[in-house]
Amino acid sequence: MTVTESAENVFDELESAVRTYCRRFPAVFTKASGHRMWDRDGREYIDFLSGAGALNYGHNHPEVRRAVVDYLLADGPVHGLDMHTGAKADFLTRFRDVVLEPRSLSYRVQFTGPTGTNAVEAAFKTARRVTGRTEIIAFTGGFHGLSLGALSASATAFKRGAAGVPLGHVTRMPYDGYSGEAVDTVDHLTRMLDDPGSGVDLPAAIVVETVQGEGGLAAADAGWLRRLADAARERGVLLIVDDIQAGCGRTGTFFSFEEAGIVPDMVCLSKSISGFGLPMALVLVKPELDQLGPGEHSGTFRGNNLAFVSAAACLEFWADPEFTGRIRNTAAHFGELLAGMARTHDQLGCEVRGRGLMRGLAFSDRGLADRVSRAAFGRGLLVETSGARGEVLKIMPPIVADPAVLEHGFGILGAAVEEAAATSKEEL
Structure with missing residues (x-):
């Protein structure tokens, strides 16, 4: 070329x-x-x-490329909205067998539009539908995307300034270590939630990155994440882990939260879930939380079958117990x-x-x-x-x-x- x-x-x-x-x-x-x-x-x-x-x-x-090329040469459907295809079935089957079941995780898989921010938007909609509450708690340094709902939860002033409209329904709390070792930020969060005079409403969800990819690579301690998960569960607040950048092996395990031993209510994945640079995003939702109705969150390109093919091929790496x-x-x-x-x-x-x-x-x-x-x-x-x-x-x-x-x-x-x-x- x-x-x-x-x-x-x-x-x-x-x-x-x-x-x-x-x-x-x-x-x-x-x-x-x-x-x-x-x-x-x-x-x-x-x-x-x-x-x-x-x-x-x-x-x-080369192994993933071969799978994609073979699929194309066989005239496999590339675009399919959210219709059933063999490529989607293969991905879902391998994802269940290689990722979910070995970790004793039970999730439904919601395919969103092909970007990470779309997955975050879907997770926020689900949390608000399930709880009937509107607010989201996000953290200093966090980045969750640039569409308006996800941007509300993103922290950087420069990116937020491009919105052109007020960004609301998100309460910002200090991330692990943000206030120095002297301040326990989970304790600060729970005091604000439990104090009727704090002015902080009980949220629908807490969204967190275990490692802040755009926020200076701050990494939450495993103990901090466990206490955050406990605090959310005790108050009926859903926990969303944004694993868009930190997931798919980037921190050493498939999910970045595995080291902490927590099970989020929802997990947002994109970026390397396709493993080949092909656009793909999804939300893992606990079955009882899968309450959005048909078409309430959709997208023309949520059925990227080439991405399903490459994603399934990449899961074969994880099927190797030594990987x-x-x-x-x-x-x-x-x-x-x-x-x-x-x-x-x-x-x-x-x-x-x-x-x-x-x-x-x-x-x-x-x-x-x-x-x-x-x-x-x-x-x-x-x-x-x-x-x-x-x-x-x-x-x-x-x-x-x-x-x-x-x-x-x-x-x-x-x-x-x-x-x-x-x-x-x-x-x-």
Whole structure:
């Protein structure tokens, strides 16, 4: 595939100013495989961006690609609204057998429109229908999508400011660690809920990310999550875990909440549930909560059969009893590399954030993460930033990356940190 110089101009001429990632990574990519991407000039990049969590298994995994291509060559239906298809049946069967039953989970699967924000909207509708209440509790640093209902629960002022209308029916509470070690934020939440003078109404649901992908890679402690789940259950409040970015193996287990031993009332999945970068989203709903009627939450593209095919193919990885162990070993090696980098750059106030293979590096200079990301791109590594000010370097390699890939990427990253830090000193 080739892209001409004149073709590149079409992006500036025709594409909306709302585009973002192409501004940070100004290349025209024409090929991708595994952990690597190539631009039109043949330059190779290591991808530690992973489609913002949509490519946990890397680009164009050969086994998944084969399943998709075979389905297309057999003229399998690609679009089907929510009609029954063999591809959907295969996915649901494998999801039950490989994911739900081994974890003793009983959920209905609601297919929503193909984006994560659509799954969050559906979960909020369900919670409000079931409880008859309107309010949602969300947390500082949280991100749940950009459609108006989900945006109300998202915290970043810049993104909320684009709404153009008031964003209501959400009460913000401090996330784990937000107020420092001296403040127990679950205790603060329960006091507000139980005090008739607090002004906080009993909500329909609490929505939480176990690791805040866009919120600076803050990670909730397992004990905090258990206490939050207990507090919700004791008050008849539904617990929604937004596992859109942290799920599908990103933290070391299929669901990010498994370590805490909790069972949410609803779970939102998207991004890597298809495993191939194909749009797909769903909500897992406890059967007794499945109370929306036919058509009350629908979408033309909720029946993406290609995504069902790729998702079912990816579940075969999880059918291997050793797969989770391999991910945990990879995450452990990843953590060691991060800790080593933090020690090496201790003078920069380098701090490791996150969990599993969803990690970040924060620096005392809040502008350094952005400069490191740009320096890394110049050296052939894709890493983005996270946090309300873009103050954390966000590092997400494929969960199937081998040790050599991680070490190669960290070699480039270390050089980028040195370059960015040196530039900072020169500017001073």
